[in-house]
Amino acid sequence: MARLDAAFSALADPTRRAILARLALGETTVMELAEPFDMTQPAISRHLKVLEGAGLIVRRIEGTKRPCRLAPSAITEIDQWLGMLRQALATNYDRLDDVLAGMQPKKRKAKR
Amino acid sequence: MSKLTLKTEGDRHVVVTRRFAAPPEAVYRAHTEPKLIQRWMLGPDGWTMPVCINDARPGGTFRYEWTDGKGGGFQITGEFLELEPFSRIVHVERMHLPDPTPENHIETRFDPDGSGTLMTMRMTLPDAATRAAMLATGMEHGMEASYARLEAMN
Numbered sequence: 001m002a003r004l005d006a007a008f009s010a011l012a013d014p015t016r017r018a019i020l021a022r023l024a025l026g027e028t029t030v031m032e033l034a035e036p037f038d039m040t041q042p043a044i045s046r047h048l049k050v051l052e053g054a055g056l057i058v059r060r061i062e063g064t065k066r067p068c069r070l071a072p073s074a075i076t077e078i079d080q081w082l083g084m085l086r087q088a089l090a091t092n093y094d095r096l097d098d099v100l101a102g103m104q105p106k107k108r109k110a111k112r
Numbered sequence: 113m114s115k116l117t118l119k120t121e122g123d124r125h126v127v128v129t130r131r132f133a134a135p136p137e138a139v140y141r142a143h144t145e146p147k148l149i150q151r152w153m154l155g156p157d158g159w160t161m162p163v164c165i166n167d168a169r170p171g172g173t174f175r176y177e178w179t180d181g182k183g184g185g186f187q188i189t190g191e192f193l194e195l196e197p198f199s200r201i202v203h204v205e206r207m208h209l210p211d212p213t214p215e216n217h218i219e220t221r222f223d224p225d226g227s228g229t230l231m232t233m234r235m236t237l238p239d240a241a242t243r244a245a246m247l248a249t250g251m252e253h254g255m256e257a258s259y260a261r262l263e264a265m266n
Contacts, residue, residue: 021247036239085118085247086116086118088155088156089116089118089128089130090116091154091155091156091157092152092153092154092155093115093116093130093132093152095151095152095154096132096139096142096152096153097132097133098152099142099148099151099152100132100133100134100138100139100142101133101134103134103138103141103142103148
C-alpha cells in the first residue's frame with residue numbers, strides 16, 4: 001500500500017500529471033521535458049524523482065543521458081484521465097438534453 | 113447511453129461528437145446564450161457557473177467562471193472568431209491556472225441529423241505537448257473527486 005500512497009501523492013501535483021501526459025507521447029530526455037514546461041532541468045529532475053519513486057516512470061542510462069518513459073501502471077492512469085474528461089463532458093451534455101427538452105415553446109403552443 | 117465520442121486525432125487535435133434530440137437552432141442557442149449556458153456547462157455535481165459573460169459576435173470576447181462553493185474555482189476566457197447561426201461557432205479559449213494556458217482553437221459544428229442535431233467539436237492545440245498537458249489539466253475536476261473518495265476510504 002506504500003506504493004499506492006506514493007503514486008497518489010505523485011499524481012496530486014499538476015506539473016507531474018502534465019509530465020506524465022507528455023511522456024505518454026514517448027520516451028523523452030530531461031532536456032526535452034523542461035522545454036514545453038518552461039521549467040529548469042533541476043526542477044524537472046525533482047519531479048521525475050518523485051514519479052520514479054512512485055513507480056510511475058522508469059529511466060534507463062544512455063551515456064550521460066537518462067531518458068525516461070511511462071511505467072505500465074502510469075499508462076493505465078492516463079487512460080483513466082481520458083475517461084474522466086469523457087465523463088465530465090457526458091455529465092454536461094446529459095444536462096443539456098434536459099435544457100433542450102424545455103426549450104421548444106413554439107411546438108408546445110402549436111399542439112395545444 | 114453511449115452518445116458521446118471523444119478521441120484524439122493526429123498530434124494536436126481532440127474531437128468530440130454528441131447527438132441531441134433538438135434541432136440545430138436550439139443546440140446553437142444553448143451554446144451562445146449565457147442564461148442557457150449556465151444551466152448545463154457546469155462540470156461535476158455541486159459546481160456552479162456564477163460568471164457567464166459573452167459577446168457572441170465575431171471578435172467578441174467571453175469569460176466563464178466556475179466555483180465548487182468551497183473556495184475552489186476555475187476560469188476560461190476567449191474570443192469568438194466566426195459565428196454562423198445556427199450551424200457553426202469558431203472560437204479560441206484559454207484556461208487560467210491562474211497563468212493563462214496556450215490557446216485552444218475550437219470549431220463547433222451543429223449539423224441536422226434527422227429531427228435532431230449532430231454536434232462535432234474539434235479542438236486544435238499548438239502542439240502535442242500542450243494537448244497532453246490540457247488533457248491532464250482537464251481531468252483536475254475528476255481527479256479531485258477521486259481523491260476525495262480515496263481519502264474518505266482511508
